[in-house]
Amino acid sequence: MSDEKIPTEKPQSEEKPTGHEVTLLLMSRRGFLRAAGFAVAATGLGVVTGCDTPPAEESTGALPTETVPVRAQYPEVPYAPIVPPPADVLVFFSPHEAQTVEALTARILPGTPDDPGAREAGIANYIDKLMGFNEGFAEPTYRQAPYAQTYEGDTPPDQASPSNQYQTVWVSKDEIDRYGFQSLLTPREIYRAGLKSVDSFANQTAGSNFVDLSEDQQDQILEAMSKGEASGFDNPSAKDFFARLRDDTINGMFADPAYGGNRDMVGWKLIGYPGAQRAYTPHDIHTEGPVRPPQSLAMMHQFHPGQLANSHVAVPVSGTEEQRPEH
Amino acid sequence: MAIQKKVDVVTVGAGWTAAIFAQILTEGGYNVLSIEQGPMRWANPDFKHNHDPLRYHIRHAMMVNLGRETWSWRPNPKAPTLPMRQYGSFNPGQGVGGAAIHWSGMNWRFLESDFNYRTHYIERYGENKLPAGNRIQDWPVTYKELEPYYDRFEYDIGVSGQTGNLNGVILEGGNPFEAPRSRPYPLPPLEVTIPSVIYADACRELGYHPFPQPAGILSQAYQDRWGNVRSGCLYCGFCTRYGCEVDAKSMPVNTHIPPALRTGRYEIRAHSKVIRVNLGPGGRATGVTYIDEQGQEQEQPADVVLLSGFTFTNVRMLLLSRSDDHPNGIGNDQGLVGKNYTYQHWHGVSTGLFEGRRFNLYMGNTSTQNVIFDFQADVFDHSDLDFVGGGMLFSTLGERDPLASVGSLPVTDEGGKNWGQGWKDYLRQNWDSVATIVFQGESLPYEDQFLDLDPVYKAADGQPLLRLTFDWHQNDYNMYRFIAQRADEIMKQMGPTRQKTTKELDPYNIHKYQSTHPTGGAIMGTDPGNSVTNKYGQVWDTPNVFVTGAALYPQNPGVNPTGTLAPLAYMAAEAIRDRFFRNPDRILV
Ligand SMILES: Cc1cc2nc3c(=O)[nH]c(=O)nc-3n(C[C@H](O)[C@H](O)[C@H](O)COP(=O)(O)OP(=O)(O)OC[C@H]3O[C@@H](n4cnc5c(N)ncnc54)[C@H](O)[C@@H]3O)c2cc1C
Numbered sequence: 011m012s013d014e015k016i017p018t019e020k021p022q023s024e025e026k027p028t029g030h031e032v033t034l035l036l037m038s039r040r041g042f043l044r045a046a047g048f049a050v051a052a053t054g055l056g057v058v059t060g061c062d063t064p065p066a067e068e069s070t071g072a073l074p075t076e077t078v079p080v081r082a083q084y085p086e087v088p089y090a091p092i093v094p095p096p097a098d099v100l101v102f103f104s105p106h107e108a109q110t111v112e113a114l115t116a117r118i119l120p121g122t123p124d125d126p127g128a129r130e131a132g133i134a135n136y137i138d139k140l141m142g143f144n145e146g147f148a149e150p151t152y153r154q155a156p157y158a159q160t161y162e163g164d165t166p167p168d169q170a171s172p173s174n175q176y177q178t179v180w181v182s183k184d185e186i187d188r189y190g191f192q193s194l195l196t197p198r199e200i201y202r203a204g205l206k207s208v209d210s211f212a213n214q215t216a217g218s219n220f221v222d223l224s225e226d227q228q229d230q231i232l233e234a235m236s237k238g239e240a241s242g243f244d245n246p247s248a249k250d251f252f253a254r255l256r257d258d259t260i261n262g263m264f265a266d267p268a269y270g271g272n273r274d275m276v277g278w279k280l281i282g283y284p285g286a287q288r289a290y291t292p293h294d295i296h297t298e299g300p301v302r303p304p305q306s307l308a309m310m311h312q313f314h315p316g317q318l319a320n321s322h323v324a325v326p327v328s329g330t331e332e333q334r335p336e337h
Numbered sequence: 338m339a340i341q342k343k344v345d346v347v348t349v350g351a352g353w354t355a356a357i358f359a360q361i362l363t364e365g366g367y368n369v370l371s372i373e374q375g376p377m378r379w380a381n382p383d384f385k386h387n388h389d390p391l392r393y394h395i396r397h398a399m400m401v402n403l404g405r406e407t408w409s410w411r412p413n414p415k416a417p418t419l420p421m422r423q424y425g426s427f428n429p430g431q432g433v434g435g436a437a438i439h440w441s442g443m444n445w446r447f448l449e450s451d452f453n454y455r456t457h458y459i460e461r462y463g464e465n466k467l468p469a470g471n472r473i474q475d476w477p478v479t480y481k482e483l484e485p486y487y488d489r490f491e492y493d494i495g496v497s498g499q500t501g502n503l504n505g506v507i508l509e510g511g512n513p514f515e516a517p518r519s520r521p522y523p524l525p526p527l528e529v530t531i532p533s534v535i536y537a538d539a540c541r542e543l544g545y546h547p548f549p550q551p552a553g554i555l556s557q558a559y560q561d562r563w564g565n566v567r568s569g570c571l572y573c574g575f576c577t578r579y580g581c582e583v584d585a586k587s588m589p590v591n592t593h594i595p596p597a598l599r600t601g602r603y604e605i606r607a608h609s610k611v612i613r614v615n616l617g618p619g620g621r622a623t624g625v626t627y628i629d630e631q632g633q634e635q636e637q638p639a640d641v642v643l644l645s646g647f648t649f650t651n652v653r654m655l656l657l658s659r660s661d662d663h664p665n666g667i668g669n670d671q672g673l674v675g676k677n678y679t680y681q682h683w684h685g686v687s688t689g690l691f692e693g694r695r696f697n698l699y700m701g702n703t704s705t706q707n708v709i710f711d712f713q714a715d716v717f718d719h720s721d722l723d724f725v726g727g728g729m730l731f732s733t734l735g736e737r738d739p740l741a742s743v744g745s746l747p748v749t750d751e752g753g754k755n756w757g758q759g760w761k762d763y764l765r766q767n768w769d770s771v772a773t774i775v776f777q778g779e780s781l782p783y784e785d786q787f788l789d790l791d792p793v794y795k796a797a798d799g800q801p802l803l804r805l806t807f808d809w810h811q812n813d814y815n816m817y818r819f820i821a822q823r824a825d826e827i828m829k830q831m832g833p834t835r836q837k838t839t840k841e842l843d844p845y846n847i848h849k850y851q852s853t854h855p856t857g858g859a860i861m862g863t864d865p866g867n868s869v870t871n872k873y874g875q876v877w878d879t880p881n882v883f884v885t886g887a888a889l890y891p892q893n894p895g896v897n898p899t900g901t902l903a904p905l906a907y908m909a910a911e912a913i914r915d916r917f918f919r920n921p922d923r924i925l926v
Contacts, residue, residue, distance in 0.1 A: 080608065080632050084405045084797070087398040090389050118756040127761065149396040150404040152422045154794060181417050188412065190848035191423040229757065236756070256756055257744065264739035265391035280761070281768040283699055283739050286388035288582075289571035290700040292528045295735075299695045313385050313582070 085144050090268040090307055095139045097132055097270065102141035102198060106221075107205050108134050113221045114208065115259045117228050126276035128259050136262030136271030137201070146197025157194040160186050195245060197254075204251035207243040208235075214242065266307045278304040286310050338626075338634045344370040344604075346913075347625055347639035349611045349646035349654060352435020353899065354885035356589035357906040358643055358913075359597040365914035368602040372627050372637065374401075374610040375432030379590050384580035390738040393578045397424045399439045401431045405610075406796035408649055410847045412808040413785055420794045420802060425846075427853040428578070429647050433605055434589040436647060436853055437899065441577040441703035442553040442586050444496050445896035446487050448714050449480040449516045454892060457715065458725055466725060468812040472677050472782040474891045477863045477872040478905070480516050486904030488519055494587035495559040495567070497704075498522035498551030512548045514710040527556045527570060531696045532772035532831070533707040536732035539830035545711045550731065552704035553587040553899070563596040574736040576702035586702075609635070611650075612798045613658045614642050614882060620662030621922070622882045628798065640921065641913065644859075645885040652788050652858035652888055653803040655869070655876075668859060668869040668876040668884075675788035677857035679893040680807060682728060682778035682817065684842070684851070686824040689772045689833025690748040696769055701735020712820055713895050714779070724815035728778025728895030730824055732831075743768060748837050772831065774824040776817070777852070779895040783810055788858045805855075808845045817842035854898050856887035873909040873925050880924055883909060 095101075100108055112134040121127020128134075140148055156177040161167055166180035186192065193200065208231065212220040215234075216227045223231070234240040238249035246254065262271030264278065266286065272278065278285050284302040288311065294301045346362055348355035351371035359369045378384070392398045401407075403423065411418040430436035450457040453475045458466050467473055500521040501511025526549035529537075537547035554576070557569040570585040584591040597603040608630040615636065617623040624638035644651040655674045656666040668674050708731040710716055719725055747753040747763050748771060754760060786808070790801040818841060825838040862868025865877040868891075874884040885906050887898040912925050 080405075080610070080628065080630060083632075084402045086402065087392055087396045090392060119761050120758045121761075149423060150402040152403045152407040152420050154420070156793065158417075158419055179417050179419055181419065185412075185416070188844065188846035188848060189410070189419045190421060190425045190846070192419055232756070260744050261391060261395060261740060264743060265395075266389055269391060277739070281739055281743070281764050282695065283768075286575075287573060288388075289573055290697075292572070295528050295572055295697065295700050295705070296531060296534075297697065298531065299697070301697070307386065307389060310386065310388065313381070 084150060087149055088143055090266055091270075092268070092308070094132075094268055094273070095135065095270045097135040100138050102146075103134070103138050103201075106219075107201070108138060109221045110205050110208060110219070111137055111201075111255075113228060114232065114255055115262075117225065117232050118256055118259045119263060120225075126273075126280070128263060130273065131263050131271050131276050132273045133259050133262040133271045136265070136269055137258050139270045140258065141198050141201060146201070151191070158186060158189065158192045193246070200246050200251070200254060204243070204246050204254070207240075207246075207248070207251070211235075211240045211242050211248075268307055275304045275306060338636055340636045340638065343624070343638040343640075344368050345639065345918075346370070346641040346643060347372060347637050348643040349625065349650060350374065350435055351433045351589070351594070351605045351607075352430070352645060352647060352886075353437035353589045353593075354902060354906040355643065355645040356434070356593040356597065357903060358645065358885070358910045359603050360593040361907065361910035362914055363597045363600040363602040366602070367914070367918075369597070369604075370637065370639070371433075371603075371605045372609045372611050372625065373431075373433055373605055373607050375430075375607065377433050377605065377607040378438070378580065380580060380582055380584045380588075384582040387579050387582065388573070388575045390575070390740045393439075393575070394738060395740050397428060397578070399430055399432065399578060399580070400424060400428045404797075406798070407794075407802060408805055409791045409794050409802050410805045410807065412806075412845065414806055418791065418793070418804060420791075421847050424850070425848045426851050427855055428850065429649060429853060433594070433607060434580075438580045438588050438590065439578045440553075440586075440588075440853075440899065441897075443704050443897045444491070444494075444498075444551050444553040445900040446516055446518070447480065447894050447896065447901050448514070448716075450715050451894040452476040452478065452480050452483075461715065462719060462725075466719070468725065468781065468783075468810060470784045470810075472784060472891075474677075474860075474862065474867060476891060477861050477868070478908075483901070483904050483908065484516075484519060486907040487900070489907060490900070490903045492520070492523050493561055494553050494592050495523055495555050495561060496551055496553055496587075497524040497527050497556035499526045499549050501548060510548060512551075512708070512710050513546050514713060514716045522551065524556045524559065526550070527552050527554060527705050528572065528701065529705050529707055530698055530701050530733055530735050531694075532691075532698070532733035533705065535772065535831050536774070536827070537707040539827050539832075540707070540709050540711075542830055543827060545709045545827075547707045547709050550704045550706050550708050551900075552702075554581075554702060554704050555585045555587070561592065563592075565591055565595055567591055570702070572701045572705070572735070574699045574701065574738070576704075576736050610798070611646065611654065612800065614644075614654055614667060616658060616660035616663060616667070616879075620660060620879060622658075622667070622879055640881060641917070642882045643885060644882065644888075648855045648858060648886060648888040649788075649803050651884050651886060653790070655859055655884070656790050656803075657800055663878065667879045667882055670878045671865060673860070673867075673869050675858050677782035677860045677891055678786055678788045678805065678807060678855070679780040679782050679857045679890065680845075681780050681852045681854040681856075681893050681895070682776060682813065682842075683854075684776050684817070684839065685773045686730075686776045686821050687774045687828040687836065687838040688748050689828045689831055689837075690767060690835040691770045691772060691832075692767065692834040694770050696733075696772070698733065698735055698737040698769055698771075699739075703734045703736060705735040706731045706733055712823055722815075722819060724812045724819065726779040726781065726812070726816055726895065728776055728816075728820065730774055730776055730820065730827070732774045732827075733772045734775070737769075739768065742771075746771070748835055772828075772833065774828055776820050776824060777895060777897070778816060778820065780856075780893045781810070781812060782857060782892050786810075805847075809842060814842050852897075854887065854893065856890040856893040856898060859884045859888040860891045861889040862891065871924060871926075872905075873912045874905070875909075875925055877924065880922055883913070885909070 115128035115133040119128040160183040235248040235252040240248040345367040351373040409420040499511040540547040568583040791804040
């Protein structure tokens with residue numbers, strides 16, 4: 011339980027980063043620090059072995075055998091970047107895809123410069139960087155086959171039929187939602203296929219790509235998707251893709267600005283959420299309405315200025331004072 | 338495979354029950370090693386900058402890494418099985434301190450009738466009252482026997498609460514239905530949120546008995562008997578699914594682990610995952626095998642093996658560890674491992690919109706609310722009701738962060754549009770104007786509800802996943818319908834401008850978070866014919882293996898489990914310390 015820690019700079023990769031490594035490398039250039047274990051011996055406590063290192067950067071997706079360092083095989087949830095990733099460097103989407111995501115999310119949470127919505131908050135940037143990590147799996151996901159396939163009616167298709175040449179678990183269409191996330195596709199594949207379907211549905215019903223339609227036409231498309239009435243969506247279904255877009259819009263809009271969305275904390279200002287605060291008084295709890303201007307992770311006071319606080323979390327060690335709002 | 342130096346006691350994981358055993362056994366002079374799959378961590382530095390709901394709440398940073406191991410599920414033995422690929426129903430933890438780092442701190446004692454459930458119901462209502470196909474049985478331990486351990490645990494961790502029953506005397510403002518306690522709570526209750534105050538008023542108007550949630554979170558600064566000095570709660574709003582940065586939430590790393598380490602007889606080996614219990618001559622356990630940080634298999638000899646890796650790991654280890662003496666796994670000579678798997682109800686039953694008000698519900702934590710026990714267990718008469726059991730109704734939790742709450746808006750029965758300009762305006766006006774009444778209720782064991790090894794899906798260790806076969810039964814649907822009506826009436830009394838009540842219970846799904854209170858599977862009982870272990874968690878057929886935690890519960894009462902599994906651990910650890918080693922092959926009585 012000693013406070014003694016050895017700050018170490020994470021070694022920088024000499025290789026050119028591939029798309030999905032960019033977010034993490036950005037963090038390491040900015041001084042991604044880690045705690046190198048716990049030097050408990052100094053205080054005469056018992057022995058604590060095993061130390062903390064940053065999350066691994068790669069996953070193979072398939073289930074590997076356990077013969078290499080375990081944490082290299084199973085990436086943990088990444089930490090928030092120190093500074094928001096730049097919106098003008100796409101790590102996954104093509105420019106057209108990014109524009110389409112922006113247009114779609116801007117109808118879920120519309121905005122203007124005076125009353126920011128998804129576009130102004132940078133949601134497309136948030137989702138692009140989300141796709142940059144581990145195939146878009148921000149959280150550890152079990153990915154071993156067999157996967158589920160759904161059927162309608164009372165009886166599942168014959169397991170031995172030629173259409174079941176891949177090992178499949180047949181689940182009734184009415185029951186599948188009870189089992190949670192079961193997609194064979196990675197989030198990257200879901201976005202790539204979903205965005206294609208949006209454009210083909212837009213072309214088929216309104217004669218051009220989604221981004222070129224009027225807001226009313228765009229709303230009609232989203233409406234059809236949300237009700238599962240848009241044709242041409244296969245995997246992901248229109249409904250699932252709409253739900254995915256809406257979830258990611260919410261996450262980007264209301265997560266810490268460090269993740270690339272919620273720019274200038276516009277999401278929090280919209281609903282009156284003060285973000286990352288360290289304390290409220292009993293009096294605050296019994297007060298209605300705002301008691302504190304919003305504050306992001308980067309603006310938080312350090313517990314021990316000058317000492318590395320949480321050394322494996324990406325925060326600036328000094329300079330937080332100036333960024334704090336007047337109040 | 339290397340063979341490590343032998344220890345007296347090896348524990349699977351360094352969660353809360355393991356920490357309690359470590360403190361008591363090292364104090365008694367034994368050396369204890371905890372093999373923990375996750376990282377080492379402390380409030381300082383690990384929790385000092387974690388106020389990031391995306392990483393901790395939405396992406397489950399502190400939970401068992403599902404890429405490595407998950408659980409599969411099917412609703413009944415005839416239905417198809419699929420693995421839980423991403424988090425849903427429950428959130429078991431990994432890392433030193435276990436799930437008791439990111440728990441909510443709701444700290445309860447069970448009621449006296451929870452311990453003699455079967456006898457109680459049969460005596461009061463007759464044999465036919467209990468639902469068909471049930472496996473309900475009495476606990477092998479009574480409330481009275483456990484009371485001194487409840488008391489010690491609550492003083493060791495500093496529980497905040499309002500005493501309701503002190504040695505049989507009912508005290509104003511507390512829970513009048515609680516079992517008698519020998520001392521008051523060590524600390525006064527936490528603050529509660531604004532809607533909780535409205536809720537308490539409404540409950541009193543309806544003749545119910547509201548009281549503040551007892552919490553394993555300090556309402557004031559506290560120094561425990563080991564000298565741990567801890568701050569009172571700062572109501573920061575980052576509590577459940579986070580570690581506490583000021584040590585106000587009671588966690589193994591600010592309670593039992595520091596004194597255990599100080600003896601010099603406790604070691605925690607982090608990033609190491611136990612894959613089986615090793616068995617030797619005569620079917621005794623000889624230690625465990627684990628995979629170390631480098632991915633290498635290691636053998637750890639020990640005199641006693643403590644299965645303290647949470648309900649699921651405990652049952653899985655029993656089933657996976659086999660020898661000629663135990664062809665179906667440890668404790669499974671009678672085929673009882675995996676039986677009596679139960680869960681818990683946790684549903685937001687009624688939601689009220691209070692237009693024009695702003696509750697600041699992002700403050701506080703998941704123990705800053707008021708509760709009623711008027712519909713708990715058999716506190717109310719079931720003679721004319723079509724179910725047994727009940728649960729607690731409470732309102733309204735704090736730490737409501739936008740990521741986890743805006744998605745469920747608007748509050749409407751008509752399925753209002755949940756995107757677009759109208760939705761945005763709704764969020765602006767109403768995001769923080771919502772109160773909820775939540776039901777947490779009991780879950781009973783049935784023949785068609787159990788844990789076993791999955792025949793298809795495997796974990797990264799190459800061994801089968803644990804499979805859950807579980808769904809709600811008729812008793813659950815009936816109980817829920819009755820409780821939902823009560824919640825609806827209370828919400829009406831609270832006076833919202835709009836109200837939505839879910840009147841019927843949906844079938845169980847593994848998709849939605851409900852609670853991390855899966856129980857049973859290695860239950861304790863009075864003899865090997867009705868249980869896997871005795872009341873100390875000692876496995877009948879392998880006496881040097883002990884099981885801890887909620888896996889021991891024959892059925893699950895209507896409150897959170899930790900307040901009771903901790904005292905059980907005290908009782909068992911003392912029995913091992915004081916009596917086991919004299920006669921290590923004997924069953925303790
Ligand atoms: C979100 C959440 C909220 C909760 N809120 C409450 C509450 O308000 N009130 C309440 O009473 N309870 C609550 N709980 C439950 C509470 O956390 C548990 O009851 C308690 O932690 C159980 O203690 P344990 O020792 O059995 O397991 P844990 O504390 O979970 O410890 C188990 C440890 O074993 C490790 N482990 C597991 N398998 C292996 C393996 N194979 N090898 C090595 N290590 C392994 C795990 O990594 C973990 O560290 C909550 C839980 C969660 C997740």
